[in-house]
Amino acid sequence: MSRAEAEPKISVRGVRKSFGRKRVLDGVDIDCGSGESLVVIGGSGTGKSVLVKCILGLLRPEEGSICIDGTETVGLPSAARERLLQRFGMLFQGSALFDSLTVWENVAFGLIQGRGMDRSAAREIALAKLASVGLGPEVSLLRTAELSGGMQKRVALARAIAAEPEIVFFDEPTTGLDPIMADVINDLIVKCVREVGTTAVSITHDMVSARKIADRIAMLHEGRIVWHGPTGEIDHSGNPYVDQFINGRAHGPIKMQVRAA
Amino acid sequence: MLRFVAAIGAVFLTFLMSTGRIVMFAGLALASAFTPPFYLRAILREMINIGYFSLPVVGLTAIFTGMVLALQSYTGFSRFAAEGAVATVVVLSVTRELGPVITGLMVAGRVGAAMAAEIGTMRVTDQIDALTTLSTDPLRYLVLPRLLAGLITLPMLVVVADIIGVFGGYLVGVYKLGFNPEAYLNRTHQYLETTDVVSGLVKAAAFGFIIALMGCYHGYHSRGGAQGVGQATTHAVVSASVLILVFNYLITAAFFGR
Numbered sequence: 001m002s003r004a005e006a007e008p009k010i011s012v013r014g015v016r017k018s019f020g021r022k023r024v025l026d027g028v029d030i031d032c033g034s035g036e037s038l039v040v041i042g043g044s045g046t047g048k049s050v051l052v053k054c055i056l057g058l059l060r061p062e063e064g065s066i067c068i069d070g071t072e073t074v075g076l077p078s079a080a081r082e083r084l085l086q087r088f089g090m091l092f093q094g095s096a097l098f099d100s101l102t103v104w105e106n107v108a109f110g111l112i113q114g115r116g117m118d119r120s121a122a123r124e125i126a127l128a129k130l131a132s133v134g135l136g137p138e139v140s141l142l143r144t145a146e147l148s149g150g151m152q153k154r155v156a157l158a159r160a161i162a163a164e165p166e167i168v169f170f171d172e173p174t175t176g177l178d179p180i181m182a183d184v185i186n187d188l189i190v191k192c193v194r195e196v197g198t199t200a201v202s203i204t205h206d207m208v209s210a211r212k213i214a215d216r217i218a219m220l221h222e223g224r225i226v227w228h229g230p231t232g233e234i235d236h237s238g239n240p241y242v243d244q245f246i247n248g249r250a251h252g253p254i255k256m257q258v259r260a261a
Numbered sequence: 262m263l264r265f266v267a268a269i270g271a272v273f274l275t276f277l278m279s280t281g282r283i284v285m286f287a288g289l290a291l292a293s294a295f296t297p298p299f300y301l302r303a304i305l306r307e308m309i310n311i312g313y314f315s316l317p318v319v320g321l322t323a324i325f326t327g328m329v330l331a332l333q334s335y336t337g338f339s340r341f342a343a344e345g346a347v348a349t350v351v352v353l354s355v356t357r358e359l360g361p362v363i364t365g366l367m368v369a370g371r372v373g374a375a376m377a378a379e380i381g382t383m384r385v386t387d388q389i390d391a392l393t394t395l396s397t398d399p400l401r402y403l404v405l406p407r408l409l410a411g412l413i414t415l416p417m418l419v420v421v422a423d424i425i426g427v428f429g430g431y432l433v434g435v436y437k438l439g440f441n442p443e444a445y446l447n448r449t450h451q452y453l454e455t456t457d458v459v460s461g462l463v464k465a466a467a468f469g470f471i472i473a474l475m476g477c478y479h480g481y482h483s484r485g486g487a488q489g490v491g492q493a494t495t496h497a498v499v500s501a502s503v504l505i506l507v508f509n510y511l512i513t514a515a516f517f518g519r
Contacts, residue, residue: 053390056393056394057393058390058393058394078398082396082398085393085394085395085396086396088394089394090390090391090394092387092390092391093387094386094387096386096387096388096390096391097388097391098383098388098391099388109395109397110395110396110397113298113395113396113397113402114395114396114397115396116298159395
């Protein structure tokens with residue numbers, strides 16, 4: 001029995017979400033166990049980011065249920081949502097660092113503004129988290145615009161884990177990075193998940209990254225989970241969608257849209 | 262004919278929906294003012310942005326407005342030998358109308374555009390979503406400080422604009438048109454009433470709120486990258502400018518309408 005089946009930390013059932021007439025999620029069912037690293041793969045525009053935003057409560061699904069530790073979270077009032085969000089961390093695709101703040105203020109933001117922590121105590125934690133992602137104190141006073149893409153990802157990762165959340169979401173953590181920096185980020189994610197025991201949900205179309213950080217992989221296509229299973233089984237899934245995707249073939253059941261819907 | 266009426270109805274419904282959305286947006290932001298946390302440092306930072314950094318542009322427009330007003334009044338009034346009213350016309354026009362309206366329009370161009378661009382960029386780069394995931398209410402953290410700063414700072418800015426505008430009229434009156442300085446100053450405060458200044462300050466507070474609201478609303482709802490942010494900035498300035506002129510009439514009618 002997998003960890004997801006034993007005790008689902010996150011349980012998504014029948015989630016549907018549309019934008020106008022375009023249905024992006026069409027009945028998504030997926031579980032993620034406590035301390036498990038789940039990676040959702042899928043092509044661009046298949047709704048991976050929308051799924052994560054629905055779990056976080058940034059978007060509200062039209063139908064379906066999203067439970068965290070067995071508690072329904074769809075339609076939570078704002079105060080309860082704020083309390084729930086304190087258990088989450090999120091690494092955004094474009095890092096989403098606040099460019100009006102310095103590096104350490106970005107990392108400490110959730111501690112100071114979200115939890116009311118004293119600035120000097122929050123700064124100490126921020127410096128420790130920056131060190132854990134390989135950034136020294138000399139970086140802490142820089143503005144985020146002065147950082148390279150890889151450094152921005154590391155700062156965003158430090159910010160996501162600063163409050164030691166129970167669940168961390170990673171949205172395309174290695175997109176736009178060179179292979180070496182991508183591997184550094186993958187190592188940091190693995191360290192964060194395995195050593196701290198955090199539950200992680202990542203979305204990516206980088207299969208190198210997915211194989212490295214995932215305990216389990218799920219594939220999203222046309223708004224549905226078409227396959228999910230342990231990482232080791234993905235090469236023998238017998239699923240034509242998965243086979244086409246992981247081998248990067250142009251021909252197969254997945255037809256690439258050449259025009260926006 | 263039916264199609265024409267339907268088109269008018271559709272425009273009217275769109276207007277009502279937009280108004281409703283803006284009122285809801287402002288209401289939700291203002292409601293967060295009554296519960297902690299309070300971001301006083303953010304309010305102060307926005308007050309400096311809106312007030313202190315707008316002083317040069319507001320000062321320049323105010324002094325030239327006062328100067329041209331004195332000159333125009335003089336050339337007009339001299340046709341029926343009423344040159345003596347120049348100082349009174351300048352001070353009443355500046356405090357009641359031109360001070361708040363010119364300041365409002367200048368600040369709408371400078372500050373409203375900057376607010377829409379900043380918040381719009383935060384929206385399209387996921388920074389607003391990041392705020393939410395860090396347990397920080399974006400309306401409380403981004404919008405409320407700007408609304409309060411606009412409300413508080415514009416009246417201060419208009420006091421400065423009033424003083425500089427009247428001084429501009431004084432410069433032209435005394436040094437170009439040859440008025441006696443003492444007589445000009447006497448005329449300036451002889452017919453000036455508290456209501457004249459207060460009505461201008463009430464207008465300023467309303468304009469400050471409108472500028473901040475339009476900047477924040479359009480920035481917050483911007484979509485689609487750089488083009489979306491550009492459109493949000495344009496909408497913020499145009500809608501704030503139009504609303505300033507509409508509310509200028511409404512507040513004038515409330516104070517001085519018979």
